[in-house]
Amino acid sequence: MWVLRRKIRWLPTNPEFDRLRVVLVATRNPLNLGAAARAMSNFGFFHLRVVNPYQVAFREARSAVGASSVLKNAEEYQTVADAIADCALAVGTSAVHNREVQHRVYPPQEGARIIRRKLRAQPVALLFGSEKVGLSNQAFSHCHWLLRISTRADHASMNLGQAVAVCLYELARTAKAAPRMPAAKLASAHEVERFSMDLLEALRISGYLQPASGSPTDAKVRRLVRRLNLQAQDADVWLGMLRQILWKLRA
Amino acid sequence: MWVLRRKIRWLPTNPEFDRLRVVLVATRNPLNLGAAARAMSNFGFFHLRVVNPYQVAFREARSAVGASSVLKNAEEYQTVADAIADCALAVGTSAVHNREVQHRVYPPQEGARIIRRKLRAQPVALLFGSEKVGLSNQAFSHCHWLLRISTRADHASMNLGQAVAVCLYELARTAKAAPRMPAAKLASAHEVERFSMDLLEALRISGYLQPASGSPTDAKVRRLVRRLNLQAQDADVWLGMLRQILWKLRA
Numbered sequence: 262m263w264v265l266r267r268k269i270r271w272l273p274t275n276p277e278f279d280r281l282r283v284v285l286v287a288t289r290n291p292l293n294l295g296a297a298a299r300a301m302s303n304f305g306f307f308h309l310r311v312v313n314p315y316q317v318a319f320r321e322a323r324s325a326v327g328a329s330s331v332l333k334n335a336e337e338y339q340t341v342a343d344a345i346a347d348c349a350l351a352v353g354t355s356a357v358h359n360r361e362v363q364h365r366v367y368p369p370q371e372g373a374r375i376i377r378r379k380l381r382a383q384p385v386a387l388l389f390g391s392e393k394v395g396l397s398n399q400a401f402s403h404c405h406w407l408l409r410i411s412t413r414a415d416h417a418s419m420n421l422g423q424a425v426a427v428c429l430y431e432l433a434r435t436a437k438a439a440p441r442m443p444a445a446k447l448a449s450a451h452e453v454e455r456f457s458m459d460l461l462e463a464l465r466i467s468g469y470l471q472p473a474s475g476s477p478t479d480a481k482v483r484r485l486v487r488r489l490n491l492q493a494q495d496a497d498v499w500l501g502m503l504r505q506i507l508w509k510l511r512a
Numbered sequence: 513m514w515v516l517r518r519k520i521r522w523l524p525t526n527p528e529f530d531r532l533r534v535v536l537v538a539t540r541n542p543l544n545l546g547a548a549a550r551a552m553s554n555f556g557f558f559h560l561r562v563v564n565p566y567q568v569a570f571r572e573a574r575s576a577v578g579a580s581s582v583l584k585n586a587e588e589y590q591t592v593a594d595a596i597a598d599c600a601l602a603v604g605t606s607a608v609h610n611r612e613v614q615h616r617v618y619p620p621q622e623g624a625r626i627i628r629r630k631l632r633a634q635p636v637a638l639l640f641g642s643e644k645v646g647l648s649n650q651a652f653s654h655c656h657w658l659l660r661i662s663t664r665a666d667h668a669s670m671n672l673g674q675a676v677a678v679c680l681y682e683l684a685r686t687a688k689a690a691p692r693m694p695a696a697k698l699a700s701a702h703e704v705e706r707f708s709m710d711l712l713e714a715l716r717i718s719g720y721l722q723p724a725s726g727s728p729t730d731a732k733v734r735r736l737v738r739r740l741n742l743q744a745q746d747a748d749v750w751l752g753m754l755r756q757i758l759w760k761l762r763a
Contacts, residue, residue: 270619270662271662271663271664271665271668272662272663272664272665292543296671296673296674299667299670299671299674300670300671300674302664302667303663303664303667303668303669303670303674304663304664305664329667365696368521369681369685370685410554410681411521411522411523411684411685412522412523412554412555413522413523413553413554413555413556414522414523416550416553416554416580417522417554418554419550419551419554419677420547420550420551420673420677422547422671422673422674423547423550423551423554423673423674423677424677426670426671426674426675426677426678427677427678427681430620430661430678430681430682431681433662434620434621434662445739460753463757464753464756464757466760467756467757467759467760467761468756468760469752469753469756469757485746485749485750488696488741488743488746489740489741489742490739490740490741491740492739495736495739498736499736501720502711502715502720505715505718505719505720506714506715506718506720506757506761508718509717509718509719509761510718510757510760510761
């Protein structure tokens, strides 16, 4: 009479989750790598990528007794561009504290909806920066928009493992609530980056940018390109047109 | 023109949050005590109570450099009953794995709603068990119901600090549903058409299009441009860049 067996609701296997890449950039603490991998496994996300990790931390975390298969299978990259090359959407995370924000910033609930819609068809990268400074402006320049967990102004910076857990919880929580219409397929990060590089060259040759203008300007142009909806079906055409214009400018 | 200052939404001070007591029972790892306190501070909950902690861990966590005021002000109790004595509602958390569940079990979103309603008038305790075994049946017996984060059946057990973060995130998130981010303002049809015309001219000068190519080709390029999400904030910059490239091509 006393024993009520409650039906437990487990997260269902979700093939769309297989398209998410959690990208940890310049992580220093092995415990945070382990914690991020654990939350991924809890919520059903298995593709971890690490960019330029503190090597001791990465080796230590990977070889720890009980390291999850997520961590053991983590892929290592030298640059953010390489780590997200196959992704159609790159989303940065940030406490957005004392810095100027030049991207659109979404709260997790709304951001998760957009990510889930995109995951139906194409890989999406979710980037987390280092414990001390978060993502660099250079890393941000590869992102389409930012996701920010709302915190107190007096204590904005979250622990890395906890931030990963909250974001993935939100992605898993809204899994069922997502609308049905698949969004247009977007160009890959690799194509978008090629377009950005060619555009930068065209802007330098034409005199729009100074030859010596540096990375802040490049980052601005990259953000500008990422705010375009460059679609997969159109990427080759845009790249071809730009190549031809470049060829003529160089002549 | 380049710098967009985004308005950051901080969590507002919420007097109701002052009535929540986060109760950590038999915690062993000082890092988890620290992580729980940090998440509390991030989300605006300041009353931490520890029941029968592993003493070394508690002392260590409390005296750590940079320990938050939440941790420094934590209150210590010998029993769960003492720790929750002033609370009108006690909610246990559990992975509810291989054990019989004799309580009602709510997902975080629904549980958070009930907790928030109660917090308007009276203190509420949210209990978290030890890293290895969670809350004991004895501790559960003090709880009105359980809150459970939905995870994969194959990896149900969450890290303690991450579980605290997710629960408090959910409590803070539902405190006031965030207003929706307005959709990005798109460029006007006039600007889009100017961009299309300039692009067509650049494509002709560069030889990508034949000089005599006619309206079907023009229409294709126009559609291509319209599939970009040319945003109002960026329209002038794109037009300026294209003008400069055109000027150089004509030279």
